[in-house]
Amino acid sequence: MESSKRGQVAPFIVMDVMRAANEREAQGHKVIHMEVGQPGTPAPALVREAAVHALASDKLGYAEALGLPALRARIARHYEEAYGVDVSPSQVVVTSGSSGGFQLAFLAAFDAGARIALAMPAYPAYRNILKALDLEPVPIRTDAETGYQLTATALEEAASGGQLDGVLIASPANPTGAMIPPAELKAIGRVAQTRNLVLISDEIYHRLTYGTVDEATALAASPDAIVVNSFSKYYSMTGWRIGWMVVPEPMVRPIERLAQNLFISVPTLSQLAAIHAFDAADELDRNLDVYRANRALLLDGLPQAGFDRLAPSDGAFYIYADVSGLTDDSEALCQRLLMEADIAVTPGTDFDPEAGRTTLRFSFAGPTDHMREAVARLKALNLRKG
Ligand SMILES: Cc1ncc(COP(=O)(O)O)c(C=O)c1O
Known part of the structure; x- marks a missing residue:
């Protein structure tokens, strides 16, 4: 077959x-x-201890599709603590790693055939997930001269050269480690807004930075951005398969419906443990x-x-x-x-x-x-x- x-x-x-x-x-x-x-x-030890406790004391049934309320609240508080950005727990969606987040975000934001700009080189799953969902990746070539990052100018050029529906950015990026400085991030947000593009920001490598460029969340300049993040990298929890998104309020219910049907919920054990990851700095x-x-x-x-x-x-x-x-x-x-x-x-x-x-x-x-x-x-x- x-x-x-x-x-x-x-x-x-x-x-x-x-x-x-x-x-x-x-x-x-x-x-x-x-x-x-x-x-x-x-x-982190605190996470593993919490998991042991949960195994012994919790029945570990399904969780709500958007995530355990306590974890959603803890993630929202993280935005205030780490970036000074106000996020409501109702905007937080717990996902099966950022990989689960991308599927939900792409499905909720785009219809088949939509065209999404992204830097090239990039994490290969971006274009592979997009293609598997009948969406079209629109690569924007970056190189040493552009610091291997997508710029507002390059995005504007791509948007004026053909129909675009969204843009996916990542800072720090895989494979280059390149970051988008806060001012450029703002400028990209402005292009996304004027061109009516859904802005999706992969922030999975946040906190793994070396002082050369300031770290900023896309939410600081673009409150309507969809931010995808994960416990996999800085929090050292790859196999726990847990991540999160921050999404604009109108997207919450569509994402909830998709998550209910596609995943039911993210593993409860991982959620109970991940709440403690923020205390393991x-x-x-x-x-x-x-x-x-x-x-x-x-x-x-x-x-x-x-x-x-x-x-x-x-x-x-x-x-x-x-x-x-x-x-x-x-x-x-x-x-x-x-x-x-x-x-x-x-x-x-x-x-x-x-x-x-x-x-x-x-x-x-x-x-x-x-x-x-x-x-x-x-x-x-x-x-x-x-
Ligand atoms: C840029 C980037 N985004 C997302 C992921 C997926 O990570 P996870 O699904 O474990 O959160 C990876 C994994 O290597 C990555 O490098």
């Missing part, structure tokens, strides 16, 4: 790299994992200190190993390297790094099928001694264009 056209989305190349790395590990090689975009740390900021040290080590060491054209890495835990001086086949280079140096890295083609042939993404979410060892191995490889 043939799958539908909607089912024919591209695979996640990083998952293929991970499988190859795991196979090599099974053969006894000491592989350094710089491919995966997930913290090596567990959920001490532990989580220690993780951030490790990322900061890793980032500094790589920004210093990678150029010495031949990777000297690097995207800004303002946030997240990624460094995106332009390797056009070394290869025009990033997948082959990744294969070589794995086979000759036991380092797993993601080829840029995952994020940008064309220009990604000359880029790589290094994730520095692992331990610092692995980063140090990776630099030493890369230097020893003596890379030349082949």
